[in-house]
Every structure is written in C-alpha cells, then in structure tokens.
Amino acid sequence: MLLIVLPNLQEEVVALYSCSRKKYREYHRFFSPLLKQLKRRQIIAPPPINHRNTYLEWNYEAELYSFGKRLGEEFDNELLRQALMQRSYLKKLEEEQKRVGIEVSSNENVDNVCMIPKGEEILQNFTLLYLRHILPRFPEEGIQSIKDHLMSEETLSHVCFHIGASELILCEDFPVEKSTLNSTMKALIFALHESSGLERTSVFIRDFILTQIAELDINDLWNIENPIETLNTICRNEDVDLPEPRIVGDSGVNTILALYRVGLYINKKLIGLGSGESIKIAHEMAASDALRRLFGTAEHQLNIPFNLVLNPKIKSEPNLGVKDWCEKRVQERIKQTLSLNE
Amino acid sequence: MSAWARTKQWNTFTRIWHLFDATWQNPIDCAETIGLYLKGMYKPIYHPMSDCGDHVVVINTKKIAFPGQDWRWRAYYHHTGYAKGASYTRAWELHDKDPTLIFKKAVYSKLGNNLQRRYTMQRLHLFADEKVPEDIMKNITNQIRPIKIVPRTLDTYSQEEIKSFPKIFDYPKDYIIR
Known part of the structure; x- marks a missing residue:
C-alpha cells in the first residue's frame, strides 16, 4: 500500500521497510517520522504526471488501430488520425521546425477544425430525432434543454475521456482540457460518419451519448418557471375546467x-398530487406532477428505450410547444411520426 | 437538488403525529407498540441511524389498567444515591402522585438502552385526561388502534338497551326477584 502512495520514493522505502521487518517484530522508532517526512515531501513536490507517449513501449499506430476495434467501429485510419489532431499541436510543431531551420510545409486540412462543425451537426440532428421519437408528448422546450445538456462540454468531454481518446489526442495541453475533449468528440463522430456511414454513426451516438440521460431525471433538465400557470394554459387549450386545488x-x-399535501382535481378526478412545507409549495408541486403525467415523464411512466434503430435520414419535426400543447394535437403528431418511420 | 426531489424527501421523512387512547389499556403492552411508532420502525425507510421517528400523543393515562394484583405488587425502585436511600413505591401509590408516570416509565424501559432514548422520549406527549392543548391537537393526523378492545361497563347501557337484550330463559311467573 505504501509503495502505491509514494511511487517516486520506492527504492528508499523498500530498503528501510524490509530492514525493519526483518530485524524486529515491531516497526522501528524511526518509521513513523520517516513516513511523515515522505508525506510532507510529496505534498511539496508531487510526482510529475507523464503522458503515456513518454513511456518506452508506446506505439501510436497500434493504439489508433485498437481504439476503433475497442469501440467496435470501423474507422478509416487517415480520418481517425485527422480527427485526433488539434490545431494547437500543429502550431507547436511548426514553431519547432522553424527554430531548427526546416522549411515549413503547408499543413492545411490536416487538423480536425473543419470536422468539428460537421460532426456537431450530425450529433445534433440525430439527438433531436431520437429524443422526439422516444418522448413524443414532451414539449419542444424540454427536448431542446435535454439536447443542450447532452451536447454540453461537460457531457461530451466526459464521454470522450472515458472511451479512452484523451491519450490519443495530439494537442498542446496536458492534461487534456475539457474544451479539447469536447471538440475532438465531435470530430470523431464526423470521422466515423465518413468511414462507416450515417447508420453506424447514429448507433454510436445512441449507445455512447444518448445513454447519458439514463441516470438523470429529465424533468430536472427543464425547469418550468410557473407550473400552475402552464397547467392552466394547457387546460384552456383542452377546453376543460381549470384544476381545483x-x-x-x-x-x-x-x-x-x-407537511401539506395538495391534490389537483378536474371534475372530481385527481390529476396531480404534490407535497411541501407550505400550501403554496405543495400546490406548485401538484401542478408540476400533473404536467409530468401529461407529458409522460412521471416516475411510473418513464422507461426510456436505448435499443431503437431509427432511420437517421428522416428530418424530424419539432414537438409541440407548451403554449400549443393539447391531447388531440399530440395524438396527431404521434400518428405522423409512426407513419414516417414505417 | 431540484424542488421536486426536495419535497419528495420532505414528504418521506415527515414526522406524523399519532393519537393513542390509553383507556383500559395495559401500559406494559402498549409501550412496545408505541415504541415502534416513536422510532419509526413501521416505516419501510426505517434505519437506526436515520431520524424518521414520529410523535405520539397519549391521552387518558389516568385510566390505564393492570392485570391481576399488579397495582399492589408492581413496585417502582428509586435510590437517592445516599446510604439507605433505596425506596420502593407501589404502582397505585405512584399513580396517585403522577398519573402519567407509570406510562412514561413503561415506554422508557421498552425503548432500550442507547443514546437516542432520551431524544425519542421527547416525542412522547402524555396527558392524564382528554384535555389536550389545541396547538398539539391540530398536529395530529392519525390514531393508533388500541391494543385491547375496551369493554362496555353495565352503567353505560341505557334502560332500553337492557330491556331489548336477548334473554336465554324466562323466569317462572312465581319467581321472586329480590
């Protein structure tokens, strides 16, 4: 355990530790102060983190090849190389070449800058298509906020790091920054699109990026400012009485x-139940619950499938907005999307 | 934490106020049941380290019932701490001094010896009769079922009820009831 904590002082500690174990039954008097000293040194000057490519057996070619194989995807080698090449790396390379005195050859279209917006577009289109398909009753504002969460720097960099791309990226910053991981993820999606086609890319996006919402409550991603007023608007659209708290x-x-629990009733039928520390908060929560039930995102209704194979070439229509939301229009829209997918 | 998650937590861990009528009940038997409510052990979320106990308001502790000769034979021990300071008080004597004390001691001993016991006891509200302050009465939302069915005494029956009570046999006409 000790050796793991202090890798830079391995030999020193091994010698002392083994010595004390051999000679005596107990730890030597010097052992505790020594450990304290070592810990202090480590805090003052922590051991440097080295990039994987500084190790002897690093083979970039082999790593590139196995990266695609690990994910179960067929990447074109050149495109993958380009997708992992950041502009900052090329600039650094050019400067070094100039310093040495080598003539700089033009490095256009070698880095991934042109791939990023294209990859982003593919990602956005398919994310919206999938979300609108699995949540047909959820308003467009909510769909957009889920999409924003999925395409945020936080999510994309998390995915990119954990599929093992961070060591393969050629860039100046080390450890690799989130913005770099974010842009590389988009470039990787475009590279996959060019290598294996749109269908394969959509499955990749579904498996690696859309699944990130599985552990979240999607209602938290979209904050409805005034649920009571929103519910009233929908009731007016439906042409029914306003809910009675x-x-x-x-x-x-x-x-x-x-603790108060408030129920909302329309024609003596319970549509939402909320609780809270005051009547006002409980009323708001009841309205929020009613909206969740209407939008099909309540806890008992929500079971997001992540195994659908959708046709990515279909252009998806936006869902209904909150202001136009009513049961009749939603049913029409669901029928439309079903006929499109068949 | 979103407002929804917060209120869900609030709803789950809320303290419920229970009412218990101690009329004709054996305090030793009741203490076990009331202890479960005080510690929140009837809840599916129960864990000894989670603070999920409820309040219990016990009324009519003056009307508790002991079986057999317990009022005479049950003794409550107290020691002043000085030499020869031990004293034994009979249950009926203690009940005369404070009609809530027998019930309190019964619950206290059933809760088990741990650090939470005194805090759990603070959630037990004892009243000798039916007079409960209005602010406490407003909190109550549940009633605990009595352990034993309270029998009706003869003096609570009206004359009509007695007359219409089914008889097993008729007295002979010449029988004289004294």
Whole structure:
C-alpha cells in the first residue's frame, strides 16, 4: 500500500521497510517520522504526471488501430488520425521546425477544425430525432434543454475521456482540457460518419451519448418557471375546467416541520398530487406532477428505450410547444411520426 | 437538488403525529407498540441511524389498567444515591402522585438502552385526561388502534338497551326477584 502512495520514493522505502521487518517484530522508532517526512515531501513536490507517449513501449499506430476495434467501429485510419489532431499541436510543431531551420510545409486540412462543425451537426440532428421519437408528448422546450445538456462540454468531454481518446489526442495541453475533449468528440463522430456511414454513426451516438440521460431525471433538465400557470394554459387549450386545488393531507401543522399535501382535481378526478412545507409549495408541486403525467415523464411512466434503430435520414419535426400543447394535437403528431418511420 | 426531489424527501421523512387512547389499556403492552411508532420502525425507510421517528400523543393515562394484583405488587425502585436511600413505591401509590408516570416509565424501559432514548422520549406527549392543548391537537393526523378492545361497563347501557337484550330463559311467573 505504501509503495502505491509514494511511487517516486520506492527504492528508499523498500530498503528501510524490509530492514525493519526483518530485524524486529515491531516497526522501528524511526518509521513513523520517516513516513511523515515522505508525506510532507510529496505534498511539496508531487510526482510529475507523464503522458503515456513518454513511456518506452508506446506505439501510436497500434493504439489508433485498437481504439476503433475497442469501440467496435470501423474507422478509416487517415480520418481517425485527422480527427485526433488539434490545431494547437500543429502550431507547436511548426514553431519547432522553424527554430531548427526546416522549411515549413503547408499543413492545411490536416487538423480536425473543419470536422468539428460537421460532426456537431450530425450529433445534433440525430439527438433531436431520437429524443422526439422516444418522448413524443414532451414539449419542444424540454427536448431542446435535454439536447443542450447532452451536447454540453461537460457531457461530451466526459464521454470522450472515458472511451479512452484523451491519450490519443495530439494537442498542446496536458492534461487534456475539457474544451479539447469536447471538440475532438465531435470530430470523431464526423470521422466515423465518413468511414462507416450515417447508420453506424447514429448507433454510436445512441449507445455512447444518448445513454447519458439514463441516470438523470429529465424533468430536472427543464425547469418550468410557473407550473400552475402552464397547467392552466394547457387546460384552456383542452377546453376543460381549470384544476381545483384541495388539501388532501397534512401533518404537524403547528411545527416547523409542517407537511401539506395538495391534490389537483378536474371534475372530481385527481390529476396531480404534490407535497411541501407550505400550501403554496405543495400546490406548485401538484401542478408540476400533473404536467409530468401529461407529458409522460412521471416516475411510473418513464422507461426510456436505448435499443431503437431509427432511420437517421428522416428530418424530424419539432414537438409541440407548451403554449400549443393539447391531447388531440399530440395524438396527431404521434400518428405522423409512426407513419414516417414505417 | 431540484424542488421536486426536495419535497419528495420532505414528504418521506415527515414526522406524523399519532393519537393513542390509553383507556383500559395495559401500559406494559402498549409501550412496545408505541415504541415502534416513536422510532419509526413501521416505516419501510426505517434505519437506526436515520431520524424518521414520529410523535405520539397519549391521552387518558389516568385510566390505564393492570392485570391481576399488579397495582399492589408492581413496585417502582428509586435510590437517592445516599446510604439507605433505596425506596420502593407501589404502582397505585405512584399513580396517585403522577398519573402519567407509570406510562412514561413503561415506554422508557421498552425503548432500550442507547443514546437516542432520551431524544425519542421527547416525542412522547402524555396527558392524564382528554384535555389536550389545541396547538398539539391540530398536529395530529392519525390514531393508533388500541391494543385491547375496551369493554362496555353495565352503567353505560341505557334502560332500553337492557330491556331489548336477548334473554336465554324466562323466569317462572312465581319467581321472586329480590
């Protein structure tokens, strides 16, 4: 355990540690202060982190080949190389060449700058297509916010790092920054598109990027500012009475830990149930619950499938906005999308 | 944490206020049941380290019932700490001094010896009769079922009920009831 903690002082510690174990039954008096000293040294000057390519047996060609194989994808070697080449790396290379006195050859179209917007477009189109297909009742505002989350720097860099691309990227920054990982992920998607086609790319996006929402509550990604007013708008669209709030239950009303439960009723039928520390908050939560049930994203309704194979060439129509949302129009839209996919 | 998740947590861990009527109940038997409510052990989320216990308001502790000769024979021990300071009080004597004390001691001993015991006891509210302050009464939202069915005494039956009560046999006409 000790050796793992202090790799730079391995030999020193091994000698002392083994010595003390051999001669005595217990640890030597010097052992505790020594460990303290070593720990102090490590805090002052932590061991440097080296890039994997500084190791002896690093073989970039083999790593590139196995990267695609690991993911189960067929990459064109040249395109993959280009997708992993950042402009910052080329600039650094040019400067070094100039310093040595070598004539600089033009390096256009060798880096991944031109691939990034194209990859982003493919990613965005398919993400929207898939989300609109699996959540046909969810308003367009919500779909857009889920898409924004999936295409954010945080998510894409997380995925890119964990598929093992960070060591293969040729860039100046080390450890690789999130923005670099983010842009490389988009370039990789374009490279895959050019190598294996759109269908294969869409499956890749589905498996690696869309699955990131599996552990999230998608309702948290889209914050409805005023759920009560939103629910009223929808009721007006549906041409039914406005929901009537009623206190369904409460406990400890006179304490600071008071709880109220409010139910929303239309024609004596419960449409939403919420709880909270005050009647106002419980009412808001009940409206929020009713909206979740309408949009098909309540806890008991939500079971997102990640194994659908959709035709990525279809151009998806945006879902209904909150202001136009009503049951009749949603059903029409679902019929349309079903007929398109067949 | 979103507002939805927060209120869900609030709803799950809320403290419920229960009412328990101690009329004609054996306090030793009741203590076990009330202890479960005080510690929140009837909840599916229960864990000894999670603070999920409820409040229990016990009324009519003056009307508790002991079986057999327990009022005479059950003794409550106390020691002042000085030499010859031990004292034994009979249950009926203690009940005369404070009608909530027998119930309190019964629950206290059933809760088990641990650091949470005194905090758990703070959630037990005992009242000798039916007079409960209004602010406490407003908190209550549940009633715990009595352990034993309270029998009706003869003086609670009206004359009509007694007359219409089914008889097994008729007295002979010449029988004289004294």
